[in-house]
Amino acid sequence: MSEVVPRRAKLELLVRRPAADGEDAEAASFELKEVGSALAFVRLRPQRVAAETYELAAVASRVSGQTNFILKNRQTDRFLLLSEPEKFLWEQMDGHTSLQDLATAYVLRYGEFDFDVIPALIRKLQRAQLLVLTPASALRRALARSRAKRLAKMLESSLTILERINVSSRHVDSFFHRLYRFGGFVLFTPVAAAACALLAVGGIVGGVRLWHNAESVAAGFGEHPVLAIIAVKLLFLFTVAAHQLVHGLSLVHYGRRVREFGFTFLHGIVPTFYVDVTDVFMTSRRARVVTAVSGTLVHLVLGSLWFMVAAGMPPGFMQAFSAASGMIQWQAFVIALYPFCFIEMDGYHVLVDTLGVPTLKSDAMGYVGTLVRGRAPMPATREEWLWVGYVLLSTVSIAGFIAFNIWLVAHAS
Amino acid sequence: MAHHEVAAYLRDIRLFQAFSDADRAALALVLRERTVRKGQVVIKEGDPGEEMFLVRDGALVVSKVVTAPVEQVIARMGPGDFFGEMSLFDRAPRSATIQADTTGDAELLVLDRSNLEALIEANPRAAASFFHALVQVFIERLRNSTDLVAEVTRWGLEATGLDVDGR
Numbered sequence: 001m002s003e004v005v006p007r008r009a010k011l012e013l014l015v016r017r018p019a020a021d022g023e024d025a026e027a028a029s030f031e032l033k034e035v036g037s038a039l040a041f042v043r044l045r046p047q048r049v050a051a052e053t054y055e056l057a058a059v060a061s062r063v064s065g066q067t068n069f070i071l072k073n074r075q076t077d078r079f080l081l082l083s084e085p086e087k088f089l090w091e092q093m094d095g096h097t098s099l100q101d102l103a104t105a106y107v108l109r110y111g112e113f114d115f116d117v118i119p120a121l122i123r124k125l126q127r128a129q130l131l132v133l134t135p136a137s138a139l140r141r142a143l144a145r146s147r148a149k150r151l152a153k154m155l156e157s158s159l160t161i162l163e164r165i166n167v168s169s170r171h172v173d174s175f176f177h178r179l180y181r182f183g184g185f186v187l188f189t190p191v192a193a194a195a196c197a198l199l200a201v202g203g204i205v206g207g208v209r210l211w212h213n214a215e216s217v218a219a220g221f222g223e224h225p226v227l228a229i230i231a232v233k234l235l236f237l238f239t240v241a242a243h244q245l246v247h248g249l250s251l252v253h254y255g256r257r258v259r260e261f262g263f264t265f266l267h268g269i270v271p272t273f274y275v276d277v278t279d280v281f282m283t284s285r286r287a288r289v290v291t292a293v294s295g296t297l298v299h300l301v302l303g304s305l306w307f308m309v310a311a312g313m314p315p316g317f318m319q320a321f322s323a324a325s326g327m328i329q330w331q332a333f334v335i336a337l338y339p340f341c342f343i344e345m346d347g348y349h350v351l352v353d354t355l356g357v358p359t360l361k362s363d364a365m366g367y368v369g370t371l372v373r374g375r376a377p378m379p380a381t382r383e384e385w386l387w388v389g390y391v392l393l394s395t396v397s398i399a400g401f402i403a404f405n406i407w408l409v410a411h412a413s
Numbered sequence: 414m415a416h417h418e419v420a421a422y423l424r425d426i427r428l429f430q431a432f433s434d435a436d437r438a439a440l441a442l443v444l445r446e447r448t449v450r451k452g453q454v455v456i457k458e459g460d461p462g463e464e465m466f467l468v469r470d471g472a473l474v475v476s477k478v479v480t481a482p483v484e485q486v487i488a489r490m491g492p493g494d495f496f497g498e499m500s501l502f503d504r505a506p507r508s509a510t511i512q513a514d515t516t517g518d519a520e521l522l523v524l525d526r527s528n529l530e531a532l533i534e535a536n537p538r539a540a541a542s543f544f545h546a547l548v549q550v551f552i553e554r555l556r557n558s559t560d561l562v563a564e565v566t567r568w569g570l571e572a573t574g575l576d577v578d579g580r
Contacts, residue, residue: 009568012486014476029452030512032474032486037571044573122574 009037042103046122047095047132049073054130055282056087061356063382068356070281071130077259077278078128085110086121093125095132168262168274176248176258184249187294196297203304203326206311210323217310218411220320228317229409232324237271239302239329243295243336244275250291251275254283288353292346296336303329327408340393341401357386364390416441419522425493426467427550431542439536443528447521449473449513455497455521458510462500464525466511468492471519477509484510487561488554498547501526 016030048054055072059081069082071090082090088109092102099122103115125131176184186192210217221228241263248258260276280291306326313319337347344361352360364387370376371388379385419441423429429437444467449455455466458478468490475496476484487509490496496511513519533540569575 009564009571011565011568013479014474014484014486016482016484030515032515037568040568040572041574119574126573126575 011035011037041119042100043098044122045095045098046093046102046125048090048093048125049130049132056090057282059353059356063355063357063386066356071128072278072282073128073130076129077276078130079278079281080124080128080130082121085117089118089121090125093131166262166264168260168264170260172248172261173258176245176252176261179245180249180252185253187246187249188253188290196301199301199304199308203300203307203330206304206307206309207326207330209311210307210326213315214411216315217320217323220316220318221324222317226409228321229324232321232328235325236328236332239298240332241273242302243298243332244273246298247277247291247295248275250287250294251277251280254280254287254291256280256283256287285353289350292350292353293337296333296346299329299333299336303327303333335401338397340390340397342394342398355386357383360386360390363387414446419444422469422522423467426495427493428495428543428546430546432539436536436539440524440532443524443532445523445525447523449519449521451513451517451519452515454510454512455519456507456509456511458508459506462497462507464523465498465501465529466496467522467524468494468496469520469522471517472514473511473519474514475509475511485565488557489514495550501529 011034013033013035014030015033018029053074055074057070057072059068059070060066061068067084069084069087071080071082071087072078085106089102089106092105097105099118102118106112106115106118122131218225244261248261251258256279258275258277259279261274263271263273265271277291280288303326306322306329310319310322310326313322335341335343336345337350339345339347339351341348342361348361357363363383367376367384367387368391371379379388416438420434420437423432423437423440429440432440446469447466449471455473456462470492473490473494473496474486475488475490476486479485490511497507499505500507533543
């Protein structure tokens with residue numbers, strides 16, 4: 001059965017014109033015009049927001065060799081990734097050029113007739129409130145998943161409730177600036193880097209010594225190793241706040257704004273603190289890498305301290321607790337920096353920034369999904385191989401991580 | 414046009430279909446004929462209103478100012494339709510402009526406020542049927558207006574490419 005295409009809306013307008021010389025002023029001085037919405041659309045003259053309202057930064061991909069662009073609305077902090085043709089179209093949106101003219105310019109420039117790029121870009125820009133005529137906000141789409149199964153419905157409701165838990169503030173920039181001024185700046189000095197390296201070495205030494213006595217260390221938990229590990233995890237949660245604080249300090253260090261800091265349940269499951277570091281996209285790659293890595297170093301430092309403390313302690317509960325805390329901190333350090341785990345954490349952001357492929361995960365998942373279903377050809381380009389490699393490495397890494405933790409718990413028991 | 418022709422015409426007008434022949438004959442006596450040349454404005458938005466009109470022949474366009482010199486066409490009138498009655502009841506300025514279409518002249522019958530009030534006072538039974546028919550026409554116009562609002566809204570969304578269900 002063919003799909004019914006809805007009729008385009010039409011407006012009927014009456015346009016008056018002044019009476020000509022000798023013409024009866026009362027009569028026949030108007031013209032009726034029917035204007036279809038499609039005609040109005042191609043005559044739309046989109047106008048980008050004022051220059052001081054947005055920022056545009058280039059991102060060069062080392063994989064595809066292409067350059068993309070990040071467009072930021074400075075007032076709403078919305079970011080868009082634009083291709084080179086989209087950037088070209090964006091630059092034409094001066095309020096004088098109609099969409100029809102834009103399409104002509106697009107053909108002349110790129111020799112392509114794929115005009116869908118224009119309305120798609122208009123929608124993207126409207127959502128990001130980067131066009132002057134954009135209404136204040138878009139309506140959010142209602143949750144449209146099937147709720148036929150009771151258990152699924154309950155689970156969904158629970159996750160929704162947890163997702164809504166968000167304790168945050170958007171007025172934290174001044175706090176981070178004070179924190180930076182009153183000592184935070186030290187973290188971004190060579191002395192701090194050297195101290196971090198020394199602590200890491202100390203942590204490795206301590207960790208190796210503990211490893212040699214792993215069984216006696218684990219035995220320190222006594223009768224309730226699982227409860228002890230849960231306590232370690234709860235304590236770890238608070239160090240995530242420190243991780244995010246350092247991200248924020250790094251932002252201040254590079255002269256950018258911290259837009260938000262808060263606590264929420266990631267995907268409705270994982271309790272976590274977070275900081276909005278999106279402003280760092282408008283700075284240099286070095287700044288982005290430092291911002292990403294600096295937060296994770298908190299776990300390296302804390303893990304090293306815990307290992308050194310545990311190594312210097314006599315066997316018992318406190319040594320086991322310290323060693324487990326050191327272990328979880330180092331795990332967090334590795335997970336945060338390791339990019340191949342399907343989680344878009346700091347290491348992932350460094351990777352995609354370095355490669356210049358900001359949508360690596362979603363592209364990879366999309367491609368491999370269609371590949372598995374037999375709807376995509378075998379990988380041929382560098383990008384396709386990158387996507388396959390990302391999914392494979394991540395799958396193997398996750399499996400390895402789960403196996404390692406099972407082995408740890410089994411040995412602790 | 415002879416009075417009996419006017420009375421016969423009134424039989425086809427919804428407002429007066431429930432009238433007796435005598436009532437229609439009495440009404441025909443007070444109606445005035447008016448010819449409107451093609452394109453000529455009959456009533457203008459914002460003007461005071463003391464008359465209502467019955468369309469005997471021709472086509473008329475109802476429009477509302479959007480931005481000078483552009484107006485939106487909100488309805489069309491043809492034989493058997495009537496307009497201008499709103500200002501007779503609420504005494505507010507005319508809500509829209511109505512002009513004869515550019516395709517030809519229009520023939521109208523005019524009923525002024527004093528004659529309408531006299532009719533209502535003198536013949537309560539005819540008045541009741543008049544108002545009943547009037548309410549039905551208003552309901553129909555309200556439905557049309559609602560449809561028009563939806564159409565205009567859809568037009569706006571399509572014309573601007575606005576993605577209202579996007580995140």
